[in-house]
Amino acid sequence: MAWQRPTYRMVDGERIDGAWCHVWRRHRPEAEWFVNDLIVYADGAIMCGDRTDLAGLKKLLASEMLSPTKPGITPPAAEPSKWLSRHGEPLTPVGFLAEVADRIEELSGRSTAGERCWEAIRRYQQSPAAERRALLRDAYLAVPPHLRIYVLGDMDRQDRPLRVLLTERGEPVDGDGPMVTEDMHQSALDYFNRVDEGVARAQEQRAVQHADDSHEGTGPDVTLHETVYPRGWPEELGLFVLRNDFPASVRFAGESYPSVLHGYWSLSAANATDRRQIAAAPTAREAHDLGGRASRRADWPSVRLAVMAGLLRAKFAQHIELAEILVSTGDAAIRYTGLSDSPFWRDAPDSRGRNWMGRLLELTRSELIAQRSLAE
DSSP states (O other), X not given: OOOEEEEEEEETTEEEEEEEEEEEEOSSTTSOOEEEEEEEETXXXXXXXXXXXXXXXXXHHHTTSEESSOTTOOOOOOOXXXXXXXXXXXXXXXXXXXXXHHHHHHHTTOOOHHHHHHHHHHHHHHOOOHHHHHHHHHHHHTSOGGGGGGTTOOTTTTTHHHHHHTSOTTSBGGGTSOBOOHHHHHHHHHHHHHHHHHHXXXXXXXXXXXXXXXXXXXXXXXXXXOOOOTTOOXXXXXXXXXXXXXXXXXXETTEEESSHHHHHHHHHBSSHHHHHHHHTOSSHHHHHHHHHHSOBOTTHHHHHHHHHHHHHHHHHHHOHHHHHHHHTTTXXXXXXXXXXXXXXXXXXXXXXXXXXXXXXXXXXXXXXXXHHHHHO
């Protein structure tokens, strides 16, 4: 089942994360089937036309009003050998219900069936006692049947080492596979030990490669909201001065602009007349509107980041009091929000928001701090 995300809904101001997939549905037993979205949320709510929950979804599946696979398709023939098969179990309504329950666990931040299976493997490695083996079997069988071949994340061996480990000595694996011996059990345990060693090596190497990725001391995110001051900007300076429409004159590339926004949109224009008109706009918002209507320079997509970075450096180098406010944000992530700027520049609650303004402000802040350190 292919799940898509992110999606979410708001409840009393709180964001509830979700994920969705396609299912087949009909409204009456004799009606035609149609494709519908099934959305699950971290709080257990399920939307498929109407709102329901796991118990309601179970009833829908049992009533044959909803199907995870296209109805009427002839299922593939049974594999001649379970042990030799490279395919997982077929997706069934029961397996789908288990997968939906697992998806809710994941969205809510709780461990999934696959993660609980790995926890049981770790406990059995520490002490391969009979009771722990029984718990491991239960954890493995709790994984949705059609997903079990993926639980180890090994597409060569799939879940075979686990199936060997859970088969009694002297019994054939899967009923038609090799007869399990003590050596096969030990080989399966050795496999998991090698996996642990590989994970430990990878973590050690990642710690070396990412040695500068410490988040210690990072403060809470700073969000720069888009604001409007109909009676004029406040006399007491605050975080709003970091916005591009704040009226702080900037001299850049031989020209002067009333604000960063004036400079950005003026420099984006292909025509000299448009550039002058944008630079002379009474407000930053008017400069933005004029710039949006003007013809763009052909190279603008390639140079706009460098231009914006240059304008920000100039702004904070030429206005020490504004630089102090930027530096006061410490090492916090800066989220630049609003609706007037495109998703390329602002932070948005979906995959479109790239927050380049926030990133460039963080870069400028880092440069200011580095310059002060060198000067000491």
